[in-house]
Amino acid sequence: MKRLWIYLLLAGIITIISYLAYHYYAPPYQIKAYSTINHDDTLRIAYIGDSWAFMHKDHHCKIAKVLEDSIHRPVKVHSYGICGLTSKEIYENLFENYEMKQFMQKRYYKYCFISAGINDTYKKMGISYYQKSMDVIIQFLLMNNIRPIILEIPDYDINKAYERQIISRKLLRQISMLVNNTPINCKEMFRKALNEMIREKGYTNNISIIRYQTWNSNGVKDLKVLYASDGMHLNELGYSVLDSVIVNEILRINN
Numbered sequence: 444m445k446r447l448w449i450y451l452l453l454a455g456i457i458t459i460i461s462y463l464a465y466h467y468y469a470p471p472y473q474i475k476a477y478s479t480i481n482h483d484d485t486l487r488i489a490y491i492g493d494s495w496a497f498m499h500k501d502h503h504c505k506i507a508k509v510l511e512d513s514i515h516r517p518v519k520v521h522s523y524g525i526c527g528l529t530s531k532e533i534y535e536n537l538f539e540n541y542e543m544k545q546f547m548q549k550r551y552y553k554y555c556f557i558s559a560g561i562n563d564t565y566k567k568m569g570i571s572y573y574q575k576s577m578d579v580i581i582q583f584l585l586m587n588n589i590r591p592i593i594l595e596i597p598d599y600d601i602n603k604a605y606e607r608q609i610i611s612r613k614l615l616r617q618i619s620m621l622v623n624n625t626p627i628n629c630k631e632m633f634r635k636a637l638n639e640m641i642r643e644k645g646y647t648n649n650i651s652i653i654r655y656q657t658w659n660s661n662g663v664k665d666l667k668v669l670y671a672s673d674g675m676h677l678n679e680l681g682y683s684v685l686d687s688v689i690v691n692e693i694l695r696i697n698n
Contacts, residue, residue: 447497468568468622471531471577474538476586479551485517486510487550488693491543492533492558494676495594496524502682509690514697521546523617529568530559530576537583555584555590556653560637564596564629565604565675567619573633574640581646592651592692594685595637596630597659600674607673651692656689 488506490496503520510518523546525536535542557580563573577593584591605616605627620626634655641647659665666674669681677685 454473470572473579476583479587488520489552489555490522491594493528494526529562533559555589559592567625569623570636595655596633597655603674
């Protein structure tokens with residue numbers, strides 16, 4: 444009898460772990476998009492996503508000034524990011540996070556730069572998880588006539604990001620790698636997965652992608668020059684270089 448209770452307890456624990464793991468790794472389901480509002484002729488650019496968006500707040504004026512001088516109309520840049528979010532969590536926060544929802548609803552954006560997927564590679568999420576998340580983010584923006592400008596997975600130091608974790612986090616990453624068939628350095632896998640999804644969905648002419656080679660192609664040299672000491676986040680020069688590419692893309696589209 445005692446052995447039976449032990450088996451039942453183990454079965455219950457396995458069931459709970461399986462349920463939690465399924466919902467953690469499962470791609471998002473699509474939510475009905477809400478509408479944004481256009482107030483005036485100001486060109487507004489959103490910068491949403493993970494810690495890269497969160498840390499971009501000090502660089503708004505630089506992008507706005509360059510664009511204003513070129514297109515001769517008011518430009519406003521706003522950032523809203525939450526550190527550590529995966530692509531699925533960024534999408535869900537568009538609906539579930541009150542501040543994020545207000546950020547999108549209270550002003551109309553013409554362009555939205557999306558920093559998503561870095562934490563997917565860092566946390567070793569699955570390819571389908573990333574593809575589906577980016578798909579529904581793109582659909583939400585296009586429904587509101589906002590052009591997505593997507594950051595391709597940059598060449599951050601993914602090995603250093605793994606090595607600096609505590610043992611329990613490393614164990615979790617190893618489990619994720621096993622479950623999702625995702626190696627430590629999975630950046631190129633995710634880049635190819637994004638390209639495949641965009642091609643299959645027919646988004647090519649409706650979105651922009653900031654390719655990492657256009658600003659982050661020099662490997663170790665870039666890590667020393669453009670990144671903070673953790674090898675995962677940009678420093679001030681890194682944001683300036685990335686933002687210049689974003690500005691050029693917006694000017695290209697407007698011409």
